[in-house]
Amino acid sequence: MKWDEFFVTGDPLIYGADVSIGLTVIGLLFYLTYFKKWQWLWKEWLTTVDHKKLGIMYIASAVLMLFRGGVDALLMRTQLAVPDAKFLDAQHYNEIFTTHGTIMIIFMAMPFLIGLINVVIPLQIGARDVAFPYLNAVSFWTFFIGAMLFNISFVIGGSPSAGWTAYMPLAGNELSPGPGQNYYLLGLQIAGIGTLLTGINFLVTILKMRAPGMTLFRMPMFTWSALITMVIIVFAFPILTVALALMTFDRLFGAHFFTLQGAGMDMLWANLFWLWGHPEVYIVILPAFGMFSEIISTFARKVLFGYKAMVWAMVLIAAYSFLVWVHHFFTMGSGAAVNTAFSISTMLIGIPTGIKIFNWLFTMYKGKISFTTPMLWALGFIVNFVVGGVTGVMLAMAAADYQYHNTYFLVSHFHYVLIAGTVFGCFAGLVFWYPKMFGYKLNERIGKWVFWLFMIGFNVCFFPQYFLGLDGMPRRVYTYSAASGWGDLNMVSTVGAFLMGIGFLALVYNIYYSFRYSERENTGDSWGLGRTLEWATTSAVPPHYNFAVTPTVEGLDPVVAIRNDKKEVTPKLADIKPIHMPDNSGVPFVMASFFFVAGFGLVFEWYWMGIVGLIGVFITLIIRSFDKNEGYYVSVDEIKETERITV
Numbered sequence: 001m002k003w004d005e006f007f008v009t010g011d012p013l014i015y016g017a018d019v020s021i022g023l024t025v026i027g028l029l030f031y032l033t034y035f036k037k038w039q040w041l042w043k044e045w046l047t048t049v050d051h052k053k054l055g056i057m058y059i060a061s062a063v064l065m066l067f068r069g070g071v072d073a074l075l076m077r078t079q080l081a082v083p084d085a086k087f088l089d090a091q092h093y094n095e096i097f098t099t100h101g102t103i104m105i106i107f108m109a110m111p112f113l114i115g116l117i118n119v120v121i122p123l124q125i126g127a128r129d130v131a132f133p134y135l136n137a138v139s140f141w142t143f144f145i146g147a148m149l150f151n152i153s154f155v156i157g158g159s160p161s162a163g164w165t166a167y168m169p170l171a172g173n174e175l176s177p178g179p180g181q182n183y184y185l186l187g188l189q190i191a192g193i194g195t196l197l198t199g200i201n202f203l204v205t206i207l208k209m210r211a212p213g214m215t216l217f218r219m220p221m222f223t224w225s226a227l228i229t230m231v232i233i234v235f236a237f238p239i240l241t242v243a244l245a246l247m248t249f250d251r252l253f254g255a256h257f258f259t260l261q262g263a264g265m266d267m268l269w270a271n272l273f274w275l276w277g278h279p280e281v282y283i284v285i286l287p288a289f290g291m292f293s294e295i296i297s298t299f300a301r302k303v304l305f306g307y308k309a310m311v312w313a314m315v316l317i318a319a320y321s322f323l324v325w326v327h328h329f330f331t332m333g334s335g336a337a338v339n340t341a342f343s344i345s346t347m348l349i350g351i352p353t354g355i356k357i358f359n360w361l362f363t364m365y366k367g368k369i370s371f372t373t374p375m376l377w378a379l380g381f382i383v384n385f386v387v388g389g390v391t392g393v394m395l396a397m398a399a400a401d402y403q404y405h406n407t408y409f410l411v412s413h414f415h416y417v418l419i420a421g422t423v424f425g426c427f428a429g430l431v432f433w434y435p436k437m438f439g440y441k442l443n444e445r446i447g448k449w450v451f452w453l454f455m456i457g458f459n460v461c462f463f464p465q466y467f468l469g470l471d472g473m474p475r476r477v478y479t480y481s482a483a484s485g486w487g488d489l490n491m492v493s494t495v496g497a498f499l500m501g502i503g504f505l506a507l508v509y510n511i512y513y514s515f516r517y518s519e520r521e522n523t524g525d526s527w528g529l530g531r532t533l534e535w536a537t538t539s540a541v542p543p544h545y546n547f548a549v550t551p552t553v554e555g556l557d558p559v560v561a562i563r564n565d566k567k568e569v570t571p572k573l574a575d576i577k578p579i580h581m582p583d584n585s586g587v588p589f590v591m592a593s594f595f596f597v598a599g600f601g602l603v604f605e606w607y608w609m610g611i612v613g614l615i616g617v618f619i620t621l622i623i624r625s626f627d628k629n630e631g632y633y634v635s636v637d638e639i640k641e642t643e644r645i646t647v
């Protein structure tokens with residue numbers, strides 16, 4: 001391979017990216033060295049096993065990925081703003097919609113939610129940490145390294161361009177030669193290991209580590225949503241793992257699982273992909289449902305309406321999510337009987353989803369509502385998500401789907417559910433729990449600007465796309481003719497997209513502004529309305545052991561009971577006992593780095609490098625299994641010291 005094949009060349013946009021990546025790296029190295037931050041970085045972050053810090057790193061990475069995916073989106077919208085535009089060529093456009101979709105789902109939405117789950121769930125169930133803190137660090141680093149591997153594709157070797165769905169035979173060697181598609185396979189594979197481990201870890205954490213008294217039906221709704229999501233992950237991700245491995249064999253070793261020759265079956269990929277892919281869309285929506293439940297009941301100052309119905313609705317959604325995958329390819333020849341069955345199963349999902357919507361509405365009914373930023377996101381969610389859900393049911397009618405399929409109508413549907421559901425949820429959760437993570441709130445006034453810019457921008461961007469779709473504009477085309485008459489609505493849509501971009505910048509500015517100017521808090525219940533245990537820690541930012549004394553739970557919404565009875569939250573000194581905590585470890589970071597080496601080697605089919613990387617991974621596994629370290633105890637004196645400072 002020659003150097004000019006190794007580095008992507010020939011495009012001014014890419015050279016711009018090269019320069020800015022170079023400058024950022026130099027800037028970071030300089031900052032870390034000049035301010036002597038290396039040791040801090042290693043000790044506090046790279047080797048941490050604390051769920052709160054890992055959560056914060058997940059969220060920070062997700063925001064970075066939101067930026068990358070967002071730039072992709074704006075590039076596409078710029079190209080589509082006017083007919084016959086020449087801003088991007090067809091190949092470049094294909095690459096951008098592929099990386100956009102993949103990054104947003106796998107490296108933005110999921111990590112954002114998993115980050116919030118990491119920060120909040122152990123606190124919400126009154127646990128010290130997750131069941132397997134070390135494994136949690138492995139999860140984070142494999143996700144992060146997988147994301148980085150995927151992300152460098154656009155400057156080194158070239159991006160994948162077969163769509164986030166990577167349909168065969170398009171994604172095969174003949175039609176997608178070169179390293180691009182390999183990046184997709186290996187980036188997702190490595191990150192997927194992390195996700196699967198997260199699934200197992202939180203499943204055990206939620207089932208086994210709840211505070212005394214917290215029965216299953218006393219769990220906060222966010223915890224329920226996380227539990228059910230983890231079950232979906234544990235069943236769905238192995239399918240992706242296997243499918244990716246098979247396609248890797250096809251591309252690297254000339255196997256014929258999905259190829260057109262050699263008795264391969266291209267539709268097998270489509271089935272495996274969506275057998276994972278549809279549950280995946282529920283993996284990224286259920287935690288958002290959970291967060292909105294908490295936020296709505298908090299700011300309406302009311303017990304969540306229909307708690308049990310909410311739980312069973314999520315259980316049903318999770319079960320159905322494995323029974324509907326064929327609705328993604330009604331048009332690919334399954335026949336009337338199969339289509340009918342999947343059409344019905346898909347529509348059934350609307351029932352539990354509708355139940356949840358009504359429960360949120362009834363929770364607010366006659367409530368004394370505070371219109372804080374998290375609550376605004378929740379209200380925006382309810383209105384817009386219904387639009388997404390209803391158009392989903394329209395798509396579920398197999399016969400009608402022949403019209404909508406692969407048009408902008410579909411594009412609009414899934415953005416209405418993914419943005420108004422998942423992204424609004426992530427923003428709501430971020431604002432809601434920000435004081436728990438950092439000890440101060442995000443500025444509410446700027447926060448409301450973010451909400452309105454983003455909400456209005458979102459509707460301006462995506463609502464016209466329903467009509468473009470009905471008018472026949474196909475998705476994944478890089479341009480269209482003036483004669484099509486699609487120019488005006490496309491221009492409107494692009495304006496909306498840039499409004500959302502401004503909304504995102506306002507969010508980033510808010511993070512900076514609040515860091516500088518927000519009032520620091522020392523109460524554990526920052527909003528004054530908290531209901532669940534994370535608001536019962538004595539300080540705004542919980543110490544690494546979370547609770548000085550493990551709380552006992554007597555019903556739903558324990559913090560409301562504490563507030564109403566004016567009970568003392570401060571732990572009684574006599575109850576404090578030494579606390580067992582795990583030690584930090586650098587092994588997960590090193591293991592993930594070896595995964596990167598292995599992945600990079602396989603992407604370029606440099607097998608020696610792949611083998612070196614995998615041997616490295618294996619050695620880190622061995623090292624870990626001989627590690628006799630059993631953690632340490634936080635002494636009673638130290639706990640007293642910490643609690644006195646923060647109370």
Ligand code: HEM
Nearest residue numbers: 281285327328346350389392393395396405406414417418
């Ligand atoms: C009321 C519930 C829903 C129904 C009935 C529904 C139905 C459908 C149908 C039938 C399709 C395929 C249409 C086609 O390709 O022609 C589809 C696509 C899609 N849906 Fe939904 N959906 C629902 C909720 C959701 C949710 C909650 C999410 C994610 C948070 C979601 C994300 C997506 C995505 C990403 C695609 C298309 C992916 C692609 O082809 O690239 N949907 N939906």
Ligand SMILES: [Cu+2]
Nearest residue numbers: 278325327328
């Ligand atoms: Cu689906």
